[in-house]
Amino acid sequence: MIERIAETCIRRRNWVVGALAVLTLVLSWFALHVEVRTVFEDMLPSRHEYIQTHQKFKDTFGGSNMVTIMVEVDQGEIFDAKVLDKVRTITLGLREVSAVNPYQITSLASKKLKEVRASTDGIETKPLMWPDLPASAEAMAALRDSVLRNPLVYGPYVSKDLQATLITVDFIDREVDYATVFHEIRDLIARVDDGTVSIRVVGDPMLYGWVNHYVPETINLIAAAMALTLAMLFVLLRTWRGVLLPLLAGVVSAIWALGICHLLKVHFEPLVIVVAMLITSRAVSHSVQIVNRFDDELAVIPPDADSARIAAKVALADLFRPGMLGVIADAACMAVVALSPIPMLQKLTLLSVVWVSTLTISAVILTPVLLSYIRRPHGTVHPVDFAPILRKVLDFGVWMATSRFRYAVIGCSVVVMAVSGYYAFHLKVGDANPGSPILWPEAKYNVDSAAINQRFQGVDRMFIVIGEDGKEGLVKSNEVLHAMNSFQRFIEAQPEVGGSLSIADVIPVVNSTLREGNPRYLELGESQAVNGSLVAILDSVSEPGDMDRFTDTAYANGAVTMMFRDRQGETIRTAVARIKEFIDTHPLTEGKWQLAGGLIGVMAAVNEVILSSQIEHIALALFVLVVICTVVYRSTVAGMLFMVPVIISNTLTFSFMAWKGIGMNINTVPVAALGIGLGVDYAFYVADRIKEEIAAGSTPEHAIHEALHSAGMGVLVTASVLIFSTLLWWASSLRFQAEMGLLMAIWLGVSAASALFVMPSVIYVFRPAFIFGRQEKPVLAGLRPAAA
Numbered sequence: 001m002i003e004r005i006a007e008t009c010i011r012r013r014n015w016v017v018g019a020l021a022v023l024t025l026v027l028s029w030f031a032l033h034v035e036v037r038t039v040f041e042d043m044l045p046s047r048h049e050y051i052q053t054h055q056k057f058k059d060t061f062g063g064s065n066m067v068t069i070m071v072e073v074d075q076g077e078i079f080d081a082k083v084l085d086k087v088r089t090i091t092l093g094l095r096e097v098s099a100v101n102p103y104q105i106t107s108l109a110s111k112k113l114k115e116v117r118a119s120t121d122g123i124e125t126k127p128l129m130w131p132d133l134p135a136s137a138e139a140m141a142a143l144r145d146s147v148l149r150n151p152l153v154y155g156p157y158v159s160k161d162l163q164a165t166l167i168t169v170d171f172i173d174r175e176v177d178y179a180t181v182f183h184e185i186r187d188l189i190a191r192v193d194d195g196t197v198s199i200r201v202v203g204d205p206m207l208y209g210w211v212n213h214y215v216p217e218t219i220n221l222i223a224a225a226m227a228l229t230l231a232m233l234f235v236l237l238r239t240w241r242g243v244l245l246p247l248l249a250g251v252v253s254a255i256w257a258l259g260i261c262h263l264l265k266v267h268f269e270p271l272v273i274v275v276a277m278l279i280t281s282r283a284v285s286h287s288v289q290i291v292n293r294f295d296d297e298l299a300v301i302p303p304d305a306d307s308a309r310i311a312a313k314v315a316l317a318d319l320f321r322p323g324m325l326g327v328i329a330d331a332a333c334m335a336v337v338a339l340s341p342i343p344m345l346q347k348l349t350l351l352s353v354v355w356v357s358t359l360t361i362s363a364v365i366l367t368p369v370l371l372s373y374i375r376r377p378h379g380t381v382h383p384v385d386f387a388p389i390l391r392k393v394l395d396f397g398v399w400m401a402t403s404r405f406r407y408a409v410i411g412c413s414v415v416v417m418a419v420s421g422y423y424a425f426h427l428k429v430g431d432a433n434p435g436s437p438i439l440w441p442e443a444k445y446n447v448d449s450a451a452i453n454q455r456f457q458g459v460d461r462m463f464i465v466i467g468e469d470g471k472e473g474l475v476k477s478n479e480v481l482h483a484m485n486s487f488q489r490f491i492e493a494q495p496e497v498g499g500s501l502s503i504a505d506v507i508p509v510v511n512s513t514l515r516e517g518n519p520r521y522l523e524l525g526e527s528q529a530v531n532g533s534l535v536a537i538l539d540s541v542s543e544p545g546d547m548d549r550f551t552d553t554a555y556a557n558g559a560v561t562m563m564f565r566d567r568q569g570e571t572i573r574t575a576v577a578r579i580k581e582f583i584d585t586h587p588l589t590e591g592k593w594q595l596a597g598g599l600i601g602v603m604a605a606v607n608e609v610i611l612s613s614q615i616e617h618i619a620l621a622l623f624v625l626v627v628i629c630t631v632v633y634r635s636t637v638a639g640m641l642f643m644v645p646v647i648i649s650n651t652l653t654f655s656f657m658a659w660k661g662i663g664m665n666i667n668t669v670p671v672a673a674l675g676i677g678l679g680v681d682y683a684f685y686v687a688d689r690i691k692e693e694i695a696a697g698s699t700p701e702h703a704i705h706e707a708l709h710s711a712g713m714g715v716l717v718t719a720s721v722l723i724f725s726t727l728l729w730w731a732s733s734l735r736f737q738a739e740m741g742l743l744m745a746i747w748l749g750v751s752a753a754s755a756l757f758v759m760p761s762v763i764y765v766f767r768p769a770f771i772f773g774r775q776e777k778p779v780l781a782g783l784r785p786a787a788a
Helices: 002-011 013-031 049-061 081-096 137-149 178-192 204-213 215-237 241-263 270-300 307-339 343-357 359-371 387-402 405-424 444-455 478-491 503-514 528-540 569-585 598-633 636-641 643-660 669-695 700-731 735-766
Strands: 067-072 100-106 114-119 122-127 164-171 198-202 460-467 497-501 557-564 592-597
Touching: 002 013, 002 307, 002 359, 013 241, 013 359, 049 460, 049 557, 049 592, 049 598, 067 081, 067 178, 067 444, 081 100, 081 164, 081 178, 114 503, 122 503, 122 528, 178 198, 178 204, 198 204, 198 444, 204 215, 204 444, 215 241, 215 270, 215 700, 241 270, 241 343, 241 359, 270 307, 270 343, 270 359, 270 669, 270 700, 270 735, 307 343, 307 359, 307 598, 307 669, 343 359, 387 405, 387 700, 387 735, 405 643, 405 735, 460 478, 460 598, 478 497, 478 503, 478 528, 478 557, 478 569, 503 528, 557 569, 557 598, 569 592, 569 598, 592 598, 598 636, 598 643, 598 669, 636 643, 636 735, 643 669, 643 735, 669 700, 669 735, 700 735
Parallel strands: none
Antiparallel strands: 067 164, 067 198, 100 164, 114 122, 460 557, 460 592, 497 557
């Protein structure tokens, strides 16, 4: 069948090239219109308990797209007319930002921060600094005193040293466009920043805005990596076909993938550019293997008018099986990620599977068909020949496999797999370091985040809800209020939790105010009647929206909001475990606890999904790989054999991630899944060539020699080229891209080393039947079948 496919493709080459050219032109129009953006809701596992709570209450208690702005002075205090005017300008300007939730803007200059006062008319609430700035020194001093008396402002919104204040704003998840919000907020701050104050901004809209901000740099890195790839291919292969055809294979696969995904309404996520580069590297690898095999065939075919066609047909026929097997393995291993309940991973899986599948056309078929057109295939374009050096490396691989050193190779491989497998279990799920792992520690965003966390309780928030729908007034009950108060004291014992806020913090202020500000009464009432009365007093003097941070309008559900100083996976898991511990030991007679909303609640849900499914996905991907190899080679031993390079490359890479503090999160999961297929591609070519040589009657030693000097040469060339080109990503301003580029280089290096040095030794020692053939055993002792 493979021979018929090869014969048909070469004989009908004009039709093949014409059809592919037309389809590529059509799909290129759609590819140019593919949408590049980040959709926050795609990152949420919608069926998870925490996400359901978040979606239900985010408009009331605050969503996960909150932006925090800190205005800071180096000397003196913020209670200065010029400083407060900047705070007021920013607060008012935020109302004009796209997708903003105007009811979730909180600062000294907003109506939401108020002081509870007692007067001859009773209790009243008054905004601290709204609508106007303090008009005199006395008014400024009064504002300062009001802040110092208010525990809901002094600490949470004004720093303890009075040198900084916060402005928080939330956005409507389904409408927010990170790039637009990023530019509008930066423009707003630029209008008020005259150098007299420091203004720091954090929050997911700003974080993903930075990702979009660095897209031009990313495009430049792609161009640089492509240029280096082409230059190295030109130097090593010494032919224009060795440069242009791999480039064409990568470009065609990208056009087809992006065009098809646009037709399927799948947008392109900026952070998955790394995955795109990884898949493109596979296109280059497959194409170089075919070009290299084409050159090998030319060396033994007499030069005539049909030598190029014959060599192209042989290359296509002989490499069709390992090429298709590599494509199918990559696609199948990536498809496993689609089992995740996170829409972003599902869409990314669709994009990746489509992209990998296009390699069948762009590399496995198009490259040999175009090679058949070459008129003078025997020449080279420059005299510098690195082939002798590369052959020395391959000769070393042959010696390792065919000498007694092969046992040392297998033994060392077993030790490496065991040790690296042990350390791989130390890989952390979620963010492994403070700040955002997407950016470098010295990036402005992470510096701003550290500065705000140092002065305030924390920039990242989680809320949990206590209450029950339909039970109006439940939040006013003594049991619920005291449960909130006890829970806050309990959870604040965790160092990473900078503070918490609930209606149980507001009522003591009212209680103290009623008693002329006596601090002895800065606590909840002793009975339900007292607390209910305090809540009623507070409600009577509040304006619509004032209580949204604490409770819904029916007082059926109240929130406890916790501020976190970092978003590390371990921090979040510890907090969730402590929350569940408190809930288990403090049952309620009425109402229930509901976990968990806000950014930290969302991240907790994503981390739990990844933690519960990561081992299953890796195991399933390995199982799929075994099944594919078993079916193609009709041998279970084949499935087990090709597990060797996969296990070595992946355990070493995961160990490196654990050592360098690279966490397994929503951004790294797709790279890890694709890495399983990446770890075995090179081994397919080497093993299949050994099988081919054995079938032709070669000795095992000669088969290994020919396989390494043919398929192994392609492995050595592509691995060298792609390792150096992916290492260029280390220059990226996005830490995530730099680290993923380094991981890709490690995967490629270990995979190539396994294919060149480990696999030949394993094959030579164990002599698998699917490579060496099955020998008939005698039916009775001493009786052998007649010789053919």
